[in-house]
Amino acid sequence: MASNLLQTPAPHAGTIPFSRPPTPGLQPLQIGFCGLGAMGYFMARNLANSRKSQSPPLIVYNRTVAKSQKLLAELGASAVKVADTLGQLATECDVIFTCLVNDEVVTSVYNEFAKALVQSPPTKVKIFVEMSTNYPALTGDLDRLLSSFPHTRFITSPIFGPPPAADKATLVIAMSGDYRSKKEVAFLLVPAVGRKVIDLGENVEKASTLKLIGNGNLAAALELLAETLTLGEKSGIGQQIVYDLITDIMPAPGLVAYGNKMINDSFDGSVGFAMDGGIKDSSHVLRLSAELNCPMPAVSNAHRSMITTRAIHQAQVVAGTQQWDIIDESALIASSRVAAGLNPFDSKKGTGVVRED
Structure with missing residues (x-):
């Protein structure tokens, strides 16, 4: 029997290059999402839908609040909660996804995250996942910024595909950074948001490249x-x-x-x-x-x-x-x-x- 179990393909074999993360604890992960643009809205919606029956609502933040309210109206309060500030997202969530328009906005958002973490240092593992299209050097800067806080991890995870692919959850997802964090995030995103993960190793700049x-x-x-x-x-x-x-x-x-x-x-x-x-x-x-x-x-x-x-x-x-x-x-x-x-x-x-x- 043991031999047969070893030969049984893992779920998503060939699409996620990581083994399953450890058995979850008593409290399910609190997930946050920042950036509800042409791609982010669909990604956040699909992520919220994949978790609403077993987890707390996805906490979302967008500079234009109307987009957050639109997602809340579409999915309901059991699936979505609207954050008032970026600091709330950074301090209340275990995993924070960001999908933003350009490097300047990314820098501004992560500086706000850092200010919140100074006021409320993490007491358990917190993973930030940057999914935008950035210049690789910026991701190195973000990694150094967040590594100054205890228990804080950072991975880059840009996505390939147009808005219709985001809508249908058929995106291809690249990842680089901390191995255990990638493993945790990969199983959150596939198949909820995308169809495949490409692992680029520990260097956070590689996925952006x-x-x-x-x-x-x-x-x-x-x-x-x-x-x-x-x-x-x-x-x-x-x-x-x-x-x-x-x-x-x-x-x-x-x-x-x-x-x-x-x-x-x-x-x-x-x-x-x-x-x-x-x-x-x-x-x-x-x-x-x-x-x-x-x-x-x-x-x-x-x-x-x-x-x-x-x-x-x-x-x-x-x-x-x-x-x-x-x-x-x-x-x-x-x-x-x-x-x-x-x-x-x-x-x-x-x-x-x-x-x-």
Whole structure:
């Protein structure tokens, strides 16, 4: 019988590279979540739903309180509790997840956490889990900041996937930092929030580095996709036919999803990944590539297209003619379209292409 037990696959085998954490104590973990943006809202919702029958409510904090109240209204008080301050999140929770917009906000939030921990030093293990897309050096700074407090652990755990993947809990999750903390957190997140964990070891900067590499690859792929669809339109073939070909021969989920936005001019960044986020990420990638003497011209081209597209959109905002207040990263196709003499955001206008049999 013992032999059979040893041969029984563990739950989530192949998706979580850690053994199960120790048997939980009498008191279930109190979980907190900071940052209810395009990704964070779905992640927090799924995490709360996965625990509401057996654990205290997920404590959430967001700078815009309305988003916290929206989640509370959706799931109810048995699943969600709204924190009044960041300090409350830091002192009341055993595990605190953060998913924030940029490095500056991350720095500000963790400084607030540190102030709270000075006033109320932890008496048991407390794990902070940073899930944003940061420059790797920042994660090292955060680790040093939190390590000055007793019983405090820090891991980086950036996520791969767009908001629809966050909604469906199919994200891929990278992790680096303290081994026991990663083990604890991995079983909280899979399958509740994501489908797989990639372990990058003890160095907290490694997961952030992988995240930038992945985002750089996506940015370069979107630039090539935008150029290809624009050439299809300008040549008279039509972007729809080119898109259909791409989905037939290279059906990568990212290309399919972003290509669909491009050909349908679905550039609303309030429900996708905002262009400012793409520019921030590609800036980080280019900084890292420069520091490591590893040129990435494809990412440079994507970065230029995103900045060009943002400038076009900002000019429309000034003129009051914009269709969206926030534009999605997929809108970088506007740069290729303008260079080709086409309308930046409306592929049905002004193509000037005569399609001949």
